[in-house]
Amino acid sequence: MKIQLRTPNSELRTRRHAFTLVELMLVVTIIGILAALVIPKIAGKGEEAREKAAYSDIHGGIKSALDSYEVDNGFYPKSLQDLLQQPSNAKNWHGPYFDPPVLPKDPWGNPYVYYYPGKHNPTGYDLLSIGPDQKEGTDDDIVSWSN
Numbered sequence: 001m002k003i004q005l006r007t008p009n010s011e012l013r014t015r016r017h018a019f020t021l022v023e024l025m026l027v028v029t030i031i032g033i034l035a036a037l038v039i040p041k042i043a044g045k046g047e048e049a050r051e052k053a054a055y056s057d058i059h060g061g062i063k064s065a066l067d068s069y070e071v072d073n074g075f076y077p078k079s080l081q082d083l084l085q086q087p088s089n090a091k092n093w094h095g096p097y098f099d100p101p102v103l104p105k106d107p108w109g110n111p112y113v114y115y116y117p118g119k120h121n122p123t124g125y126d127l128l129s130i131g132p133d134q135k136e137g138t139d140d141d142i143v144s145w146s147n
Helices: 008-015 021-043 045-073
Strands: 113-115 126-129
Touching: 021 045, 045 126
Parallel strands: none
Antiparallel strands: 113 126
């Protein structure tokens, strides 16, 4: 005959197959505290990323296309559309100056605003994104004439 001895630890191991309510509540509380610390730091990053993307377009990609047009023709285009289709006064046009040949939109889905000659830069151009409020001339505009 075989005798099996049960120790208090072995009994505890065989009976305990799930978490207690207190353990679950502790885990939920810890997750809540972590979320309260992390979410505010992440929340504003989307808008900041859109602003940086618009700044990069204005001071990078679109500026390069405008500068290439100016080098080829000796003057800036009258409109951004001239970067895609040759105007009659651009004899040395080597465009389209965007690849693919589509005018970029700002991160809020609006077309970039272009003035030549510029209001702020009369010897060059003004290029801006009207920003999230979609109104030109407000504080949230991203512009070419200031950093």
